[in-house]
Amino acid sequence: MDHIAVFTDGACSGNPGPGGWACIVAYPEGRVREYAGGAPKTTNNRMEMGAAITALEAIKDRPEPAIVCTDSTYVISGVTQWLAGWKRRGWVSSTGDPVANRDLWEKLDALASARAGRLSWRYVRGHSGHDANERCDELAVAFTKGKPVSLYDGPLLEYPVPLDVPDRAPVPDRRSSSRGADRRKPSGPSTYLSYLDGTLMRHSSWADCEARVKGRSGARFKKVSSADEESATLRSWGLA
Numbered sequence: 001m002d003h004i005a006v007f008t009d010g011a012c013s014g015n016p017g018p019g020g021w022a023c024i025v026a027y028p029e030g031r032v033r034e035y036a037g038g039a040p041k042t043t044n045n046r047m048e049m050g051a052a053i054t055a056l057e058a059i060k061d062r063p064e065p066a067i068v069c070t071d072s073t074y075v076i077s078g079v080t081q082w083l084a085g086w087k088r089r090g091w092v093s094s095t096g097d098p099v100a101n102r103d104l105w106e107k108l109d110a111l112a113s114a115r116a117g118r119l120s121w122r123y124v125r126g127h128s129g130h131d132a133n134e135r136c137d138e139l140a141v142a143f144t145k146g147k148p149v150s151l152y153d154g155p156l157l158e159y160p161v162p163l164d165v166p167d168r169a170p171v172p173d174r175r176s177s178s179r180g181a182d183r184r185k186p187s188g189p190s191t192y193l194s195y196l197d198g199t200l201m202r203h204s205s206w207a208d209c210e211a212r213v214k215g216r217s218g219a220r221f222k223k224v225s226s227a228d229e230e231s232a233t234l235r236s237w238g239l240a
Helices: 044-058 073-088 102-114 131-144 206-213 227-236
Strands: 004-012 017-027 031-042 066-070 119-123 153-155 191-196 199-203 220-224
Touching (some): 004 131, 017 131, 031 131, 044 066, 073 119, 191 206, 199 206, 206 220
Parallel strands (some): 004 066
Antiparallel strands (some): 004 017, 017 031
C-alpha cells in the first residue's frame, strides 16, 4: 500500500442529541490506529465532520497521498463542491443564510487544503456491509450511548476488520439548505419510511429519515416510490 487509507463515520441519537464519531487510519508501513470520541449534545453532521477532521489531523505531517472513505455526502459535497462558494460569499449560503458548522468547515478546509493534490474522497454507502464503515459506525454509536470501547493501535496484519478502499462511485446528489445542513434532492414522488420503537414515520427526504434511524438498533427504513411499494414494504415489516 502506497497511500494512507482513512475510514470515518459519525452518529447521533436524536440529532441533536448525544453523538459519537470514529475513524480508522491505515498507514503504508502496515499499522492501523482507531480514533473515536463524542459529545453530549450535537448533530450527526458535526460528528461526521469531527471524524474527518481527527483523521486528517492525525496524518497532517505524513507525505503520502490519502484516501478518505465516508458515507457522509454532507462532508464530501461540502469539501469538493460547496466550500469555494461559501468562502467567496463570506460564509453565506446560496440562499443568503450563515453557513452552519462554520467552525468545523474552516478546520476541515485548512486540513484538506494542506494536502492539496494528495487527498481524495470516496463515497461508501452507509449500512451496506462495508466492514470498515461498519466498524466506525459501531464505535461512533457506542459513544452516543456512553459505552466503553477499546480502540485498536497495532499491526495491520492483526487488525480483525478488512480495510478495503471502495472503487470510485457517484456521490448521491445533495443541495445546500439555507443553513448549510443539506438535504438530498428528492427523486420524483419518493417517500422514505422509517420504523423504530414501534412507530412508523414517513419522511420527504433521506436526510430526515437518516437522522431518525442512523445508529439506532432495530431501526428499519426504506425508500418507496408508489403506494403499492409502500404497502409491500409495510407487509414485509409485519405492519397492516
